[in-house]
Amino acid sequence: MPLIVKVLDILSGKRAIILNKADALSLGIELHDRVKVVHENKTSTALVEITEDPKLVPNGQIGFYKEIATEMGALNGETTEISVAKIPSSVIYIRKKLKGKVLSTEEITSIVQDAVALNLSELETVAFLLAQEFYGMNMDEIEALTKGMLKTGKILELPGRVVDKHSIGGVPGNKVSLLIVPIIASTGLYIPKTSSRAITSPSGTTDTMSVLANVQFSIDEFKTMVMKVGGAIVWGGSLNLAPADDIFIRVEQPLKIDPRSQMLASIMSKKAAEGISYLVLDLPTGKGAKVETMEQANSLATDFIELGRRLGITVKCGITYGGQPIGRAVGPALEAIEALKALEHPDEASKSLVGKSTALAGLLLEITGYARRGEGAGVAMDILKSGKAEKKFREIIDAQGGDPQIKPEEIQVGKYTYQFTTETDGYVTLVDNDIIKNIARAAGAPIEKGSGIVIHAKQGYKVEKGQVLMEIYAERSTKLQEAIAICNNIRPIVVENMLLSTVPEY
């Protein structure tokens, strides 16, 4: 049955066509079916959507979303033939995984390839991820998934020793990459750091770096910068390294799922695509972090190390304290200021920030043989204190098109502020990661870069009544009010007397 093409000016994110309901019925085609589309000398498959609206797709016509129209070179009014297509074997493999079966390397590769080629529907994609969430994957499957994701994207090729540091995330204020990258780059190692924008946090490394320089580059520009100054801190999204990840994240996000096998594969495929040989992985552990116990952290570390071994990457995991924010600032501009100040005057900076940065940088220096075992953190600290790291960071800013002379006080922060004070004397017994994140996001971070939080009293600090515990910054007064409302509703920072109760009560 020949159908007349109607090109719909809609980028749908999938390879799909729309049929009129009456045509679908007479062709025996249902919603979500796949059809073979033959247009002139081209053939492709597409997912079927159905409309009852004759204005959108009239009887006898076929709506081409932009993706398929472009692929087929189809124009309005041309004629196309469709027929029911066989289900791709990748879908059969997804159904197999849904039954709890173990998949072969070929099966997993085929799923990843079809995901990247937009041959899978969102339903099929999420089913694959939920099957991972429920049944898990063994290391052979994870290796296949990682290599499949690696093969379907671009790969950075650099001469010399290439290393990176990555955090599995979950802790607010974690701007350590802005210190680690220049420390490492100033030793002559290449560190092509890619990261994502914040997904659930108030500021990802990319968001913080974007306050100081551009972060969006092509893979060639990225390579040039790294070869010139040794390191760069860019957004991974535009580089097309392991693009399957974006497709998987799009369906994981709304369900707030993060299957362990997919997390391992996502991180390691992105890092392998940077062409690295050494990786230090930060596993923040503690209440409110992604990993809550040392036991979980150790088990995850074992998997990362084994997966690294199969990819030819030496992995060292640093299990770090993730129970409260790193440093004092949370939010893109505030974190950029804190990082820049820490590079300028490490002695005056927050101990958690400097300590964590030099510890992780030190591990990288040790596994690459740049420092002896046990001496890495000291070497990193020396580099930081010598001013070399600051100089290198300004070179990186310059290479990425920012102002290399920028001073911390020139960075703009939100003009609407609020100070949250303690009503009693006592000790800070809790700084709650989740509430801190919610307040900073309510204040506008990471979209509004000047918004966020500065924490003045962290766990264990002795405070007196009326003392400022934290300040909120916002670019808009409405956002400030929203942030304050959360703050007044649930205390993000808890102050308690050492004497918690008496027995008997009085």
Added chain:
Amino acid sequence: MPLIVKVLDILSGKRAIILNKADALSLGIELHDRVKVVHENKTSTALVEITEDPKLVPNGQIGFYKEIATEMGALNGETTEISVAKIPSSVIYIRKKLKGKVLSTEEITSIVQDAVALNLSELETVAFLLAQEFYGMNMDEIEALTKGMLKTGKILELPGRVVDKHSIGGVPGNKVSLLIVPIIASTGLYIPKTSSRAITSPSGTTDTMSVLANVQFSIDEFKTMVMKVGGAIVWGGSLNLAPADDIFIRVEQPLKIDPRSQMLASIMSKKAAEGISYLVLDLPTGKGAKVETMEQANSLATDFIELGRRLGITVKCGITYGGQPIGRAVGPALEAIEALKALEHPDEASKSLVGKSTALAGLLLEITGYARRGEGAGVAMDILKSGKAEKKFREIIDAQGGDPQIKPEEIQVGKYTYQFTTETDGYVTLVDNDIIKNIARAAGAPIEKGSGIVIHAKQGYKVEKGQVLMEIYAERSTKLQEAIAICNNIRPIVVENMLLSTVPEY
């Protein structure tokens, strides 16, 4: 931020809006987020889709799919405000079920309500079903799911004793309802039979009945017909009984999942919505059927009976042989002919068809007290042989707007036919349900009503070389060729010598 409404003439099946990517970015809104939409004095929530195409939705505008435009009464050019909406609690409950937790009645009710109100995305809906597939549900959860599905739809109210028969399906040629409904209706019991169109089979009861009469009615018309002639055989789809089912089926289909808890709730909510007090449930069991072993069938029966008890319905399960087709005909017109002939001349009809029909009808007569225990099938057979069932069936056809005088030979079948013969003498050792279904569908059933199969030799039959095993009917020669191709590729009917092999080999 005020946005200008652009009404998109697209029925999307969901409550969704489309934002331009730049606007979404500056609002901090992502794909699949939910927004609160305020338009004049109306407020609603909608799911967010994002376009990069300024022709579809330009900067500063908001695309309203038809559903939300209608609901809000919004017109092109009007102004609307949106803001990020809270996630509905139903989504929180779905995530809870994804973690393997047991849900409360209130939580399940809220999920069903939001599904029916189109407040859930397809991803969220399928996650709910996959969580059921993986973790199952206890009987309290299943009861809540069933009652939730019942409450969100219409309910048929009839005076007197209302009964029904239902099959969990999976066996081709299962036209028994066309015999059972008139047998039961002729006793004075009400039997308001609703069924779906074929999903994976070559003909559902609705498809077969549609050859003889109309099947699409409003709930009031349905009630009037049942009160007039005692029974009716209609399509459930237009009655709005338990409409949540359609929403769930739409996401189950592409993944070929059918979680047991959802199957129980779907069937029982539809049946409870018919207002019945007695139900006979057919559980076809055997290789290639939905239930493969007696143990599984007994366990499923126990659940149906318990769920029925909680809904005030007396359920009796008949475990029937489902290892090969029922009767000889497969496909809407061919099945209608076979059913009509069986009503006219039960002695000449296929024993499996008449036997199964009277057995299940007999169970209904027994549980309602119309027949004594052990005598139901005999009473049903008497009704069939007396001609009362045929007379009643013709009254039902008449009430449903068909020709009550119709003769079997007047029913049109496909004019393209092919006879599949045996190449050896021997015994029929296998009639494969799945292959039979595939061939009949390839021939055009159920869309092309005259297409299908007539089987001439069933399991255990002795056949001679050259004897016709089955005939294929098709309305189009291309479809016939497709069906023949499958047939030649995988034999649907296997003939073997009694002597299968010798030991030693010769």
